Amino acid sequence: MAIEYLGLSEINGPLVVLEGIKNASYEEIVDFRMDDDTRKIGRIIEIYEDKAVIQVFEGTENMSLSNTHTRLTGHPMEAELSPEILGRTFNGIGQPIDGLGAIHPEMKVNINGLPLNPVSREYPRNYINTGISAIDGLTTLIRGQKLPIFSGNGLPHDKLAAQIVQQASLGKNSQEEFAIVFAAMGVKYDVAEFFRRTFEESGVSDHVVMYLNLANDPVVERLITPRMALTAAEYLAFEKGMHILVILTDITSFCEAMREVSSSKGEIPSRKGYPGYLYSELATLYERAGIVAGQEGSVTQIPILTMPNDDITHPIPDLTGYITEGQIVLDRTMFGQGIYPPINVLPSLSRLMKDGIGEGYTREDHQDLANQLFSCYAKVGDARALASVIGEDELSPLDKQYLVFGKAFEEEYVGQGEAENRDVLETLEKGWKLLKLLPREELDRIDTKLLEKYYDAPASEVN
Numbered sequence: 302m303a304i305e306y307l308g309l310s311e312i313n314g315p316l317v318v319l320e321g322i323k324n325a326s327y328e329e330i331v332d333f334r335m336d337d338d339t340r341k342i343g344r345i346i347e348i349y350e351d352k353a354v355i356q357v358f359e360g361t362e363n364m365s366l367s368n369t370h371t372r373l374t375g376h377p378m379e380a381e382l383s384p385e386i387l388g389r390t391f392n393g394i395g396q397p398i399d400g401l402g403a404i405h406p407e408m409k410v411n412i413n414g415l416p417l418n419p420v421s422r423e424y425p426r427n428y429i430n431t432g433i434s435a436i437d438g439l440t441t442l443i444r445g446q447k448l449p450i451f452s453g454n455g456l457p458h459d460k461l462a463a464q465i466v467q468q469a470s471l472g473k474n475s476q477e478e479f480a481i482v483f484a485a486m487g488v489k490y491d492v493a494e495f496f497r498r499t500f501e502e503s504g505v506s507d508h509v510v511m512y513l514n515l516a517n518d519p520v521v522e523r524l525i526t527p528r529m530a531l532t533a534a535e536y537l538a539f540e541k542g543m544h545i546l547v548i549l550t551d552i553t554s555f556c557e558a559m560r561e562v563s564s565s566k567g568e569i570p571s572r573k574g575y576p577g578y579l580y581s582e583l584a585t586l587y588e589r590a591g592i593v594a595g596q597e598g599s600v601t602q603i604p605i606l607t608m609p610n611d612d613i614t615h616p617i618p619d620l621t622g623y624i625t626e627g628q629i630v631l632d633r634t635m636f637g638q639g640i641y642p643p644i645n646v647l648p649s650l651s652r653l654m655k656d657g658i659g660e661g662y663t664r665e666d667h668q669d670l671a672n673q674l675f676s677c678y679a680k681v682g683d684a685r686a687l688a689s690v691i692g693e694d695e696l697s698p699l700d701k702q703y704l705v706f707g708k709a710f711e712e713e714y715v716g717q718g719e720a721e722n723r724d725v726l727e728t729l730e731k732g733w734k735l736l737k738l739l740p741r742e743e744l745d746r747i748d749t750k751l752l753e754k755y756y757d758a759p760a761s762e763v764n
Contacts, residue, residue, distance in 0.1 A: 671732075
């Protein structure tokens with residue numbers, strides 16, 4: 302029989318303290334009922350002897366030390382899952398907010414997930430096509446990878462996220478099932494509405510599961526939202542055999558919520574006020590991407606974070622870089638030049654790219670072409686630096702060719718329309734077209750046979 306406790310010992314922001322509690326467990330969900338029959342739920346985040354500290358998801362408004370009835374549920378936070386979640390929209394704690402009624406769950410799953418045995422993981426192979434040349438060509442997203450986008454306030458990461466959701470696929474010839482789980486944390490109402498409207502109008506919402514935590518929602522919900530989304534992704538991937546792409550925006554909001562709750566608990570802060578367990582908390586999210594041996598599906602992650610003051614050494618991007626397999630960096634200077642998406646390719650990389658591209662996946666020239674484009678664009682930076690000192694007219698003919706290449710690369714390869722969906726072959730052909738702006742002897746990163754096939758051949762013969 303469940304025991305109901307009357308009254309609270311302390312209320313501090315989103316946290317309440319309950320004394321005299323028995324048989325409670327860490328992460329257990331509790332039900333609160335006030336005298337006016339208002340109901341809320343909370344989660345036990347700390348236990349000391351007979352005292353429990355509880356996070357209240359809906360906030361502690363209308364709660365007092367005397368009017369609150371508390372009941373332990375005996376289980377952690379669980380997500381209700383079934384194939385019906387595809388095409389649905391939920392709030393940060395998994396409650397439907399699209400007016401289409403409740404989910405009839407096939408199963409209920411602990412949102413904290415289960416640690417994956419590293420031995421059971423398979424090495425990520427094959428790519429996910431995003432339709433964006435700067436990603437597909439130079440920092441290819443591999444199935445089972447975690448590849449974050451490092452952005453900044455005011456940069457178009459929301460548009461980029463929406464475009465990836467609309468365009469992402471397993472390639473034209475793939476017959477495998479593919480779906481997207483999209484989680485937004487701490488976003489404004491107009492941003493959430495932008496995502497919802499964009500997905501509906503583009504016709505992709507039927508294979509998208511959305512979890513929306515708005516800026517005016519209780520801050521502790523923000524800590525649950527990504528776990529809710531990842532639990533849904535794992536269910537669709539490992540129970541239903543689908544390939545799932547998870548987009549989490551904005552991880553910075555999640556970390557800010559963690560800092561706020563940590564401060565309320567009176568914990569000793571670490572770097573820039575964040576709790577000392579920031580790394581392990583981020584790892585518990587990011588490490589839920591991957592492929593499991595014997596299972597058909599996969600979970601791939603694109604976490605999006607805004608770097609405070611565009612500082613890539615800030616604790617959030619810094620720790621994210623340790624855990625994930627690369628990053629895509631958005632650049633404010635390119636954004637100011639009107640280039641969309643403003644991806645700075647030089648600090649961007651995908652560490653697993655080499656294992657999911659090439660013959661049998663994309664095309665045999667992909668890796669060499671990417672290496673050469675990186676090399677040539679790096680030389681563009683040198684030419685521009687020299688031009689700023691001695692003037693463009695004094696540059697050598699070769700340096701002038703590099704300036705022409707750099708401008709075309711940024712405008713035609715990196716830059717593309719918000720609704721422009723390029724397949725991988727189109728991206729590769731654009732790369733060769735740009736390399737033809739430079740002398741053949743400058744292309745020292747490409748195998749001679751590939752140069753003969755793609756550089757020397759007329760564009761119409763390239764396939």
